[in-house]
Amino acid sequence: MQKAKAIELDVAVVDGVELSGSWNRMFEPRAISEYDIAVLDETTAIPGAESLGYCYQCGKCTAVCPVDTVGDYSPRKIFRRTQLGVSLVDSPDLWLCTTCRNCLRVCPKEVNMIQIMPAVRERAVLDGKAPDELLTAFENTARYGNPIGESPRKRAEWAKTAGVMVPVMAQKKSPVDVLWFVECYPAYHPRGKQASVALARLLNALNVDFGILGNEEKCAGDSQRMAGERGLFEMLAEHNIKMLSKYTFNHIVVTDPHAYNAFLHEYPKLGGDWPVQHYTQYLAERLSALSFVRSIPRRITFHDPCYLGRHNGEYDAPRRLLTALPGVELVEMGHCRETSYCCGGGGGGMWLDSFTRDYTSERLSEKRVREAIEYGADILAVTCPYEVPRFEDAVKSTGNAGKLAVMDIAELLAYSVGLTDEYAAN
Numbered sequence: 484m485q486k487a488k489a490i491e492l493d494v495a496v497v498d499g500v501e502l503s504g505s506w507n508r509m510f511e512p513r514a515i516s517e518y519d520i521a522v523l524d525e526t527t528a529i530p531g532a533e534s535l536g537y538c539y540q541c542g543k544c545t546a547v548c549p550v551d552t553v554g555d556y557s558p559r560k561i562f563r564r565t566q567l568g569v570s571l572v573d574s575p576d577l578w579l580c581t582t583c584r585n586c587l588r589v590c591p592k593e594v595n596m597i598q599i600m601p602a603v604r605e606r607a608v609l610d611g612k613a614p615d616e617l618l619t620a621f622e623n624t625a626r627y628g629n630p631i632g633e634s635p636r637k638r639a640e641w642a643k644t645a646g647v648m649v650p651v652m653a654q655k656k657s658p659v660d661v662l663w664f665v666e667c668y669p670a671y672h673p674r675g676k677q678a679s680v681a682l683a684r685l686l687n688a689l690n691v692d693f694g695i696l697g698n699e700e701k702c703a704g705d706s707q708r709m710a711g712e713r714g715l716f717e718m719l720a721e722h723n724i725k726m727l728s729k730y731t732f733n734h735i736v737v738t739d740p741h742a743y744n745a746f747l748h749e750y751p752k753l754g755g756d757w758p759v760q761h762y763t764q765y766l767a768e769r770l771s772a773l774s775f776v777r778s779i780p781r782r783i784t785f786h787d788p789c790y791l792g793r794h795n796g797e798y799d800a801p802r803r804l805l806t807a808l809p810g811v812e813l814v815e816m817g818h819c820r821e822t823s824y825c826c827g828g829g830g831g832g833m834w835l836d837s838f839t840r841d842y843t844s845e846r847l848s849e850k851r852v853r854e855a856i857e858y859g860a861d862i863l864a865v866t867c868p869y870e871v872p873r874f875e876d877a878v879k880s881t882g883n884a885g886k887l888a889v890m891d892i893a894e895l896l897a898y899s900v901g902l903t904d905e906y907a908a909n
């Protein structure tokens with residue numbers, strides 16, 4: 484694109500005095516038109532990234548972007564840098580956004596980072612410019628069906644430790660009411676497995692007719708999609724849809740808000756359209772059937788997962804479960820519900836901690852843990868499988884070991900109902 488010419492102003496002279504007003508034309512578009520905006524044009528030409536060009540620099544996003552609290556970042560800044568000729572495809576900025584959606588909540592021009600980021604990242608991935616640790620997560624997912632690199636044959640091994648029936652659909656060979664889509668961290672991570680055991684016991688206590696896919700399940704793939712690997716996401720989705728389609732069930736219950744997002748919005752586009760609930764929604768509807776036998780006399784605060792809350796509007800179900808626990812005092816952090824801050828794990832952030840360290844003063848999970856402690860919480864309750872490992876690490880790295888326990892809501896419920904013995908892991 485050619486540089487636009489500065490506006491030529493008429494000069495009016497009255498009684499020998501120049502009245503052009505050129506001295507106060509500082510807000511004319513002259514300054515902006517002097518930039519070569521070829522890089523901005525190239526970026527906004529990427530399908531999905533068009534709205535980056537709508538930015539009019541009001542700065543509302545900078546005030547709410549969690550990454551700006553630990554770095555120098557926001558859509559306004561990304562737009563400005565692109566306008567000045569810094570290619571987003573080549574910039575570290577491309578990998579810092581957690582797709583938390585907080586900026587879109589306030590942006591008057593609907594600059595949509597939830598579309599811009601995966602679109603531009605996809606271009607960067609194709610150009611071989613993605614950070615190595617993200618590529619490792621992609622390769623693990625492609626090879627093993629999970630980003631951790633665990634054996635697909637071990638995906639259902641956690642169920643052997645549950646102490647209750649966890650039927651696998653291929654063996655059950657009969658219809659079920661609920662297909663529980665377990666996901667990767669709840670199947671493999673040591674703390675994720677503890678939450679899975681708790682949820683399995685709760686489902687049994689409620690006499691739910693359920694089954695899991697077991698080894699036939701692969702990662703739902705939503706975070707890989709947001710991190711720029713749409714092709715991998717589609718491969719995973721097609722596999723999961725094919726496996727699910729073999730069985731008869733009434734609805735899907737998911738452990739993971741990222742899987743919830745995929746089943747709600749993305750899988751239907753690929754032919755996988757089933758009613759889906761996050762497990763907190765499912766349990767909240769059945770609260771009256773749970774008998775609480777143990778009190779938890781603790782101050783608990785809740786971290787809203789971005790992909791359950793801001794992305795999909797569910798703020799109440801987790802709180803209904805927490806307030807039902809005998810003895811619990813629920814305190815809200817300053818950033819809660821719609822204004823909640825991200826744990827740093829969304830949009831591929833789960834696999835980019837080493838990369839982001841060079842561009843941020845601390846991890847978002849560390850900032851969130853400090854906030855929970857400031858509000859006097861004994862327990863940080865979570866309901867996304869990325870969060871227990873992220874926040875437990877952050878409790879230790881901020882020097883707060885022993886001051887704050889991180890618990891999945893399923894673990895708290897199972898303890899209070901008398902199905903497990905532990906509720907404070909650290």
Ligand code: SF4
Nearest residue numbers: 538541542544559590
């Ligand atoms: S809120 Fe929207 S329009 Fe305002 S600076 Fe941020 S991206 Fe630009």
Ligand code: SF4
Nearest residue numbers: 548580581583584586
């Ligand atoms: S989606 Fe979240 S992390 Fe990304 S730019 Fe917007 S506010 Fe910042």
